[in-house]
Amino acid sequence: MGCLFWLLGLAGCPSASAQSIEPRNYSNAPIDVNFLILGGAHSKGGAAFDPALPVKNPQLAVWSSFVAYARVFDLAGQSGRVDVVAPYAWLSGTADYQGRPVERQQQGLTDSIFRVSYNLIGAPAVSAAEFRNYKPDLIVGASLEVTAPSGVYDNRRIVNIGSNRWTIKPEVGMSKTLGPCSLELAGAVTFYTANNDFYGGATRTQDPLYSVQVHGVYNFSLASWLSLSATYFQGGRTTIGGKPGDDLQENWRLGATLAVPLSRYQSIKLAVSNGVYARTGNNMSLVSLGLQTRWGAGM
Template sequence: MLVRIALAASASLAMISGALSFDGARAYHLRPEGASDLSLTTTLLGATETVNFGGGDETSDLGVGVVTPSYRHTFNLMGNAGTILIGLPLGSAFYSTSAGTIDVDTDFAQGDMFIGGVWGLVGAPSMSVMEYVQYKPGFQASVAARLFAPTGDYDSSRLLNLGQNRWTLEASLPMSYALGESMIDPNLMTFEVRPFAVVFSDNDDPFGGADVASKDPIFGVEGHITRNFGNSVWAALDGYYETGGETSADGVAQGDARENLSLGATLGLVLSPSYAVRISYRESVYSSAQDGSVRALEIATAFLF
């Protein structure tokens, strides 16, 4: 019983404090060599579904608020653009049910630190600022990975934790096709797709009495159609899909694999040559969970130097 409750409560929480926060539109946009930025991303996520804890169906609600400071730097990697990324989520969460079976929240705490990298494979040359301004984009493909280390706040006696107490690896293949005369074309339009896979190590100290909790891989894809509206504004239509992630307790499958399809939109604002803002919202239009829905608002600010 406790194991089932714990797995139900943590299933959506892992979307933020684990590796399932989608990257969003223009996350893999070409950048000139030597470009760096400090970013602060605020993510507010709400998830609702109907669960049965043995005494009948109850509506459960999960809320997560996370602020993630991160640093990114682009460099020359064998003639193509390479990028390194490091970040640390900080936030809190709550989980409750309609009948009051559970009503719990976390203190403001640290999530799992991550480090990642991107390497351009096709159509992603390493360029100086002058070359970048003049570059005519087309098809672009890269390989990307992020590793989440079990460094976050975790206590197996608590139902909710921002840390996941497991290693998580996400690998993806970002691809895009751009229509425009240059990377700064005021009418630049891009078509983006990023298939990804996420694998998890075991949690050897889970809540609820089990000795080991495991999680199956998650597979997904996100896509975006973006367009510039002048030099200071761009917008995107977004789509997100994910499936898998069934959990097991001591080798016993819990039957909680998820399949979700979400749609959303993004607004990007270039407020100065060194400061930009991206605002995204998405909401599920299909979920395999009973009466399930997920809503997320993300506001990212970046200082470029």
């Protein structure tokens, strides 16, 4: 199941789940199974939490830790999942704002993330015993992700680990299994509410950000797999105090994920990703590691 890597991607990019890489997000699992995930991530380079910030030459480092919970449920005979993640981050580094260098250090809770996903076809709600005989083929699903402005925020600073706004991200995706391999495709759009207290009290708005992801996954076994991924983002131009910014995003990222079981109930995942092109010059790299424990569903 792909929920762990989705959570790792968010933890590594606080408040910027629109630009996370998410393999195996539309897959099946036994209903009533629970997941507890503990992990951490490190990103460096651009402003991972908000690539559209009006800064230049960002050299920022973010260390993140998180705790997350996920549960699989049955709705009308198909499986779905609910996820909740609460990250904590440490940020330090420099950037240029209006031609002047600025330095920033901050730590605290980042924005909380809530997500509900539902497999429309191809992923029937099955018990743990029935799941052993389940053979995936074509799965089509949809999800809705909401990021709440619960992170620490200081309107006297241009860079924060909290965003002081809500984001809403609907997505549709599909996966096709071909022997031990699967091919995945997902498309999403992220909407942003206004930040009415941006850097001294200005109003900052942002246009929707569109994204497409493709993944190739090789399954060594049911719980062990390797994914190679690519994702593209476009849009997200901002307006501050009524003045449009020259910050239309057009970014490409590549990533890889390796999942290895430790026992029947635990697994570990290592994920890396790197920006290969960013129109605004705000590339960043990310490494994340997480431990997942599962229980329930008569396992």
